[in-house]
Amino acid sequence: MSFKVFDKWDLEEVKVDDLGLVNYICLDEILVPHTLGRHVKRQFAKSKVSIVERLMNKIMRTQRNSGKKNKAYNIVQDAFDIINKRAKKNPVQVLVKAVENTAPREETTRIKYGGIGYQVAVDIAPQRRIDLAVGFITRGSLQSAFKRKRSAAECLADELLFASEYDNRSFAIQKKEEKERVARSAH
Numbered sequence: 001m002s003f004k005v006f007d008k009w010d011l012e013e014v015k016v017d018d019l020g021l022v023n024y025i026c027l028d029e030i031l032v033p034h035t036l037g038r039h040v041k042r043q044f045a046k047s048k049v050s051i052v053e054r055l056m057n058k059i060m061r062t063q064r065n066s067g068k069k070n071k072a073y074n075i076v077q078d079a080f081d082i083i084n085k086r087a088k089k090n091p092v093q094v095l096v097k098a099v100e101n102t103a104p105r106e107e108t109t110r111i112k113y114g115g116i117g118y119q120v121a122v123d124i125a126p127q128r129r130i131d132l133a134v135g136f137i138t139r140g141s142l143q144s145a146f147k148r149k150r151s152a153a154e155c156l157a158d159e160l161l162f163a164s165e166y167d168n169r170s171f172a173i174q175k176k177e178e179k180e181r182v183a184r185s186a187h
Helices: 051-059 071-085 091-104 126-145 152-164 171-187
Strands: 106-113 116-125
Touching: 051 071, 051 091, 051 106, 051 126, 071 091, 071 152, 091 116, 091 152, 091 171, 106 171, 116 171, 126 152, 152 171
Parallel strands: none
Antiparallel strands: 106 116
């Protein structure tokens, strides 16, 4: 018996191409992406939460949507429907590709040595790469929907489609390139 996300999209055909993120993008077969916080008992259990639910949880982090899981659920479900109509692809695959494309590989950290602070480029851990990517995607979509006629679901669908195609119109792609550019200048 095969479960489908939102009873529509099969997870069997979804593949993660980035080998560094394979163990951290969870594609468990779930009927409803809502774990009720069962994952918080272990330290690195965030990587065992479905990528669809992690997207919903990030959408809930803004002031307007704080704690409204049902609203976030509906936004993601509507965005997936829009993606399926426009691109004729599995929206979960589009989400995974968008996360792979917007996950930065390098960032800077501040090192103090002898009373002087230096910016040093460091590699990013896979878990943080996914957190940053999902954060960039949701922030870009919610900013583009704020005080506009377009719904949050339409903006999220656009952001995911642009990011999955590595289009520079995507807010998340711009933020990723900016973070990597700063890290390259710190070498």
